[in-house]
Amino acid sequence: MRDFKEQLPADRQRQMTNIFVDHANHQQATKAIRRFFKPVEGGVPGRGNICALIGESRTGKTYGASEVLAEYKPEIGANGIKRSVLLVDSPIEGGARAVLDSIASGLGMQVSLRMTNSNLILAILRELQRSEVQFVIFDEAQELFPEKNRKVLSFSRKLLRKMLNLNQFNILCIGLPETYSIIAEDSQLIGRGGLPYKRLRPYDWTDPVDCQHFRVLCHKFDEEMPFELSDFASMDFSSRLFKATKGCIGILKVYMIAAGEIALAAGSDRLELCHFAEAYDDRKRPNEVFNPFRNDPSLS
Numbered sequence: 331m332r333d334f335k336e337q338l339p340a341d342r343q344r345q346m347t348n349i350f351v352d353h354a355n356h357q358q359a360t361k362a363i364r365r366f367f368k369p370v371e372g373g374v375p376g377r378g379n380i381c382a383l384i385g386e387s388r389t390g391k392t393y394g395a396s397e398v399l400a401e402y403k404p405e406i407g408a409n410g411i412k413r414s415v416l417l418v419d420s421p422i423e424g425g426a427r428a429v430l431d432s433i434a435s436g437l438g439m440q441v442s443l444r445m446t447n448s449n450l451i452l453a454i455l456r457e458l459q460r461s462e463v464q465f466v467i468f469d470e471a472q473e474l475f476p477e478k479n480r481k482v483l484s485f486s487r488k489l490l491r492k493m494l495n496l497n498q499f500n501i502l503c504i505g506l507p508e509t510y511s512i513i514a515e516d517s518q519l520i521g522r523g524g525l526p527y528k529r530l531r532p533y534d535w536t537d538p539v540d541c542q543h544f545r546v547l548c549h550k551f552d553e554e555m556p557f558e559l560s561d562f563a564s565m566d567f568s569s570r571l572f573k574a575t576k577g578c579i580g581i582l583k584v585y586m587i588a589a590g591e592i593a594l595a596a597g598s599d600r601l602e603l604c605h606f607a608e609a610y611d612d613r614k615r616p617n618e619v620f621n622p623f624r625n626d627p628s629l630s
């Protein structure tokens with residue numbers, strides 16, 4: 331019997347939001363990121379190559395990157411801050427300047443508005459060297475390579491080439507599946523090392539191994555949620571969870587938290603199908619009638 335009654339609702343909500351699950355896809359993502367950074371564990375960082383981590387939205391790409399980033403905190407040395415891993419969140423607007431600003435901000439640089447783009451590029455390249463960066467990650471990299479905006483696309487390609495030419499670090503582009511082919515088109519960019527990549531996919535219910543992994547993931551949520559165990563990993567519960575989330579960790583987490591909040595508000599000790607059904611009703615399209623937590627998921 332697990333007893334959560336003594337805990338404040340706010341603590342139980344926080345516990346739900348902070349749940350971390352070391353599931354199969356997450357292990358694959360972090361393993362790939364670590365390998366793109368250091369091809370040999372405990373060895374030297376790779377240099378001068380571009381690589382990619384691609385996958386549908388909410389499959390845990392950013393989450394994987396932040397786990398690796400957390401292992402390499404910036405250090406204060408005699409000549410200022412050294413950061414071995416630099417994470418850049420690609421801007422969604424603003425063209426070339428916004429791209430440069432996001433890198434400068436990741437490097438902690440103060441940039442005057444009056445500085446020209448070409449001077450800013452030089453300053454960034456200098457700072458990358460000074461702070462001894464060993465690995466650069468661009469998250470949401472599809473924003474760097476917009477197919478419809480040739481100007482930004484061509485600028486980003488040239489900029490990344492310049493950065494790689496320092497021959498000091500590998501660059502990892504994290505993005506949507508289409509990002510791969512846009513980078514791959516640029517033979518100069520991928521020239522040295524090809525374009526090693528990892529494709530992250532939602533779990534696939536029709537694949538027996540994936541199905542097992544998804545059920546393990548459900549079980550881990552069951553263990554971590556601040557409620558009595560609900561047997562999420564059972565064939566019945568997990569197939570409904572799969573139907574609602576399409577095998578995506580991000581969506582699964584949304585439903586866990588939403589159903590958890592409904593159960594908390596109702597003062598229930600256990601998470602039941604009805605809590606998930608309500609959470610699903612809140613989110614389904616206006617014309618959608620099917621609810622995998624109320625109807626038979628095999629009938630949809």
Ligand SMILES: Nc1ncnc2c1ncn2[C@@H]1O[C@H](COP(=O)(O)OP(=O)(O)O)[C@@H](O)[C@H]1O
Binds near residue numbers: 351352356386388
């Ligand atoms: N291993 C994990 N354990 C718990 N929650 C996770 C895990 N991976 C991802 N999430 C959650 O899923 C959501 C989507 O993950 P995210 O990394 O942002 O996906 P992506 O970058 O692929 O779009 C986030 O809210 C994140 O907190």
Ligand SMILES: [Mg+2]
Binds near residue numbers: 391470
């Ligand atoms: Mg992301």
